Amino acid sequence: MSYTLYYHPNTASLSAHWLLVELERALGVTYQLKFVDFDAGEQRSASYLAVNPKGRVPTLVASDVPYTEQAAILLTLSELHTEAGLVPMTPGAERAALLETIIFLANTLLPALRDWVYADKDGSEEGAKAVRQLARTRINQAWALLDQQLEGHDYLQGDTFSIADILAGSTVSWTKGVEKMALDGRLNVQAWVKRIRERSTWAEVKRREDGWVVREPPFEKDLV
Numbered sequence: 001m002s003y004t005l006y007y008h009p010n011t012a013s014l015s016a017h018w019l020l021v022e023l024e025r026a027l028g029v030t031y032q033l034k035f036v037d038f039d040a041g042e043q044r045s046a047s048y049l050a051v052n053p054k055g056r057v058p059t060l061v062a063s064d065v066p067y068t069e070q071a072a073i074l075l076t077l078s079e080l081h082t083e084a085g086l087v088p089m090t091p092g093a094e095r096a097a098l099l100e101t102i103i104f105l106a107n108t109l110l111p112a113l114r115d116w117v118y119a120d121k122d123g124s125e126e127g128a129k130a131v132r133q134l135a136r137t138r139i140n141q142a143w144a145l146l147d148q149q150l151e152g153h154d155y156l157q158g159d160t161f162s163i164a165d166i167l168a169g170s171t172v173s174w175t176k177g178v179e180k181m182a183l184d185g186r187l188n189v190q191a192w193v194k195r196i197r198e199r200s201t202w203a204e205v206k207r208r209e210d211g212w213v214v215r216e217p218p219f220e221k222d223l224v
């Protein structure tokens with residue numbers, strides 16, 4: 001299988017990239033990267049929209065078929081390479097727990113993060129502050145629950161590192177405010193973030209995403 005990941009550094013594409021580095025390390029899976037230049041509006045260019053009509057990253061092209069949505073990409077990729085052990089495949093409690101966490105993240109944390117970062121662009125300048133206030137509440141609620149889930153465990157799936165850690169963990173450093181909301185006062189999340197960032201694949205994915213920065217957008221100073 002040949003893989004091409006359309007990405008922008010330290011954004012929603014980071015999870016798919018991190019998983020690809022994990023699969024490369026564990027199994028020798030190879031992939032190509034294509035940088036999508038947000039400053040140039042490349043995500044809205046006709047050529048990119050032909051690959052991903054949503055005009056967003058990530059897009060993973062696997063043997064000529066484009067896949068979008070980071071949660072779906074993580075499930076698909078980890079299931080294509082089960083030998084890496086990043087997804088439980090046997091129907092039952094473990095797989096149900098993994099699906100529950102992935103769907104929880106995709107339904108709650110990820111849309112709230114989108115609103116936090118893009119409130120003015122997706123909506124309007126006037127409404128942005130109110131949207132961000134609600135987004136902040138939702139982000140905090142999601143991390144409070146994840147902190148509980150981590151109580152007494154090394155990873156979101158218990159004792160095993162999985163795509164749930166990749167999906168949640170890759171969002172933490174998107175911006176300074178987002179990082180603060182995840183970490184402040186949450187001892188389990190703090191220990192877990194430290195643990196997953198000790199993986200050599202984390203340092204490697206940051207190194208490969210040339211231009212990787214933790215942003216500090218102006219609105220975060222007012223609200224966090």
Ligand SMILES: N[C@@H](CCC(=O)N[C@@H](CS)C(=O)NCC(=O)O)C(=O)O
Binds near residue numbers: 114
């Ligand atoms: N639901 C999508 C959201 C993807 C998304 O919002 N990506 C952002 C980067 S964080 C993007 O492409 N932004 C560019 C834009 O909206 O113009 C997913 O989880 O994959």
